[in-house]
Amino acid sequence: xxxxxxxxxxxxxxxxxxxxxxxxxxxxxxxxxxxxxxxxxxxxxxxxxxxxxxxxxxxxxxxxxxxxxxxxxxxxxxxxxxxxxxxxxxxxxxxxxxxxxxxxxxxxxxxxxxxxxxxxxxxxxxxxxxxxxxxxxxxxxxxxxxxxxxxxxxxxxxxxxxxxxxxxxxxxxxxxxxxxxxxxxxxxxxxxxxxxxxxxxxxxxxxxxxxxxxxxxxxxxxxxxxxxxxxxxxxxxxxxxxxxxxxxxxxxxxxxxxxxxxxxxxxxxxxxxxxxxxxxxxxxxxxxxxxxxxxxxxxxxxxxxxxxxxxxxxxxxxxxxxxxxxxxxxxxxxxxxxxxxxxxxxxxxxxxxxxxxxxxxxxxx
Numbered sequence: 001x002x003x004x005x006x007x008x009x010x011x012x013x014x015x016x017x018x019x020x021x022x023x024x025x026x027x028x029x030x031x032x033x034x035x036x037x038x039x040x041x042x043x044x045x046x047x048x049x050x051x052x053x054x055x056x057x058x059x060x061x062x063x064x065x066x067x068x069x070x071x072x073x074x075x076x077x078x079x080x081x082x083x084x085x086x087x088x089x090x091x092x093x094x095x096x097x098x099x100x101x102x103x104x105x106x107x108x109x110x111x112x113x114x115x116x117x118x119x120x121x122x123x124x125x126x127x128x129x130x131x132x133x134x135x136x137x138x139x140x141x142x143x144x145x146x147x148x149x150x151x152x153x154x155x156x157x158x159x160x161x162x163x164x165x166x167x168x169x170x171x172x173x174x175x176x177x178x179x180x181x182x183x184x185x186x187x188x189x190x191x192x193x194x195x196x197x198x199x200x201x202x203x204x205x206x207x208x209x210x211x212x213x214x215x216x217x218x219x220x221x222x223x224x225x226x227x228x229x230x231x232x233x234x235x236x237x238x239x240x241x242x243x244x245x246x247x248x249x250x251x252x253x254x255x256x257x258x259x260x261x262x263x264x265x266x267x268x269x270x271x272x273x274x275x276x277x278x279x280x281x282x283x284x285x286x287x288x289x290x291x292x293x294x295x296x297x298x299x300x301x302x303x304x305x306x307x308x309x310x311x312x313x314x315x316x317x318x319x320x321x322x323x324x325x326x327x328x329x330x331x332x333x334x335x336x337x338x339x340x341x342x343x344x345x346x347x348x349x350x351x352x353x354x355x356x357x358x359x360x361x362x363x364x365x
Contacts, residue, residue, distance in 0.1 A: 018042075019063040022056070023099040026106075031222055034106060057107055061114035064100045071096055071212075075119050075138040076332070078306050079296055082119040082139065083212035094215040101219025104241060109223040113243040117296045121205045123234035125213050128226060131205045133197050137332040138293070139204070144332065147197050155190055162188035164196060166203060179203060235289050245297045247284045249277055252314065255302035261318040262338075269316065271344035275351060286355040293331035307333050326354040 026034070040056040065072045065081050070090045072081040087093040107114050121135035133151070137144035164183030167174045178184050179199035188196045206213070220229075232240065253273050262269055276284065285295045291314065298304040305313055312334050319325070321339040327350065328337045341347040 018056075018059055019066075019069075022060060023096065026099060026102055035109060035223065038106065038110060053110075054112060057103070057112045058115055060103050061107075061116045064103065065116060069093075069096060071100065076141050079298065080117045080119045080138065080294055082122045083209040083216070085208040085212075087212055094211060097212050097215035098219040101216040102222055103219075105220040105223035108240060114241055117238065117242055117294055120234055120293055123237045125206070126217065126220065127230055127232065127234060127237060129234060131201055133201045135205055136201055141332040143204075147200065150188075150193055151197055155188070155193060160188065162196065164188065164199065166200060168203075168208070177203065235286070235295075238289070238295055239285065242295070244281060244285060245288075245295055247281065247288065247297060248301065249273070249284070251301045251303075252276070255305070256314045256316060259315055259317045259335075262316055266318075268318075268338065268340055268347065271341070271347050272316065272338065272351075274344060275348045278348075283352070283355060287351075290327075290355055291329045291331065291336045292334045305334055324350070326350050328354075 073084045119138040133147045164179040164186040
């Protein structure tokens with residue numbers, strides 16, 4: 001027995017009405033019925049079936065990120081989304097986050113795709129994977145670079161006078177927030193800087209949006225239990241929710257830039273594109289995720305690929321070769337750091353190891 005969600009007449013009402021009425025309909029339906037199947041009928045229209053169900057999920061996935069609801073904000077690259085720390089401007093925000101979780105859970109349960117791409121950190125939240133300082137780049141690339149700099153350099157004699165507290169913008173007013181009890185009186189030193197970086201990351205990426213995360217997961221786990229979803233990593237979850245994109249390798253090649261000594265005629269670059277052409281579609285998606293942080297191909301093709309500071313083409317940078325060195329990437333600037341491999345065979349082997357063995361070798365630019 002299917003659940004018939006008699007929504008609204010699309011021709012007479014806005015997507016906003018469909019979102020609100022669907023939220024009400026789902027909340028009134030039992031979980032067991034929703035698991036058995038979904039049949040959607042727009043009020044005043046005759047059509048029903050899988051095509052209408054897909055349309056319903058499309059509309060709702062677009063509405064979930066509608067800025068009018070203040071639920072999600074765009075990341076620095078303008079193409080992925082994460083929960084809005086100031087979503088409480090919408091008094092119903094937690095109910096809507098719960099509904100958003102239900103919709104994504106239902107989509108995954110019934111093998112429907114959604115037209116949303118989230119930040120890597122939010123996929124981690126769904127999976128229960130801890131975030132790290134590299135995830136900060138999705139919302140503030142410059143701040144992430146500063147955290148990287150602190151980790152990479154001796155700060156003993158620099159006079160930074162950092163404490164375990166940060167100033168945070170709360171509705172336009174700056175507030176000092178301790179990172180741990182008594183944090184405002186604890187100086188950051190060379191010995192404790194790693195803890196400071198992790199606590200700053202947790203504040204910005206988790207604590208600031210914890211109520212929103214909890215509400216979303218409450219809805220999501222209604223249909224997809226944690227024990228099941230945790231079988232995947234954040235890259236696989238993105239593909240499960242949003243599908244496998246079609247990648248035009250010729251377009252990709254045409255819209256790639258080269259730096260640090262590489263040019264289109266370099267043998268390593270020639271080998272690279274031969275290898276990319278020989279990859280399976282799944283491996284090409286892994287490569288795209290590896291370098292850009294997302295499987296999303298921009299509307300209009302690779303010429304419109306976005307980075308942390310606006311349009312940023314896929315870029316390949318030369319790195320001196322040493323034995324067994326793997327490629328790495330700087331996702332905030334869509335850069336693949338490709339060692340100057342001695343042969344096409346070695347290049348292919350090292351690239352596939354990086355893609356398949358979880359070597360998401362993120363480094364800051």
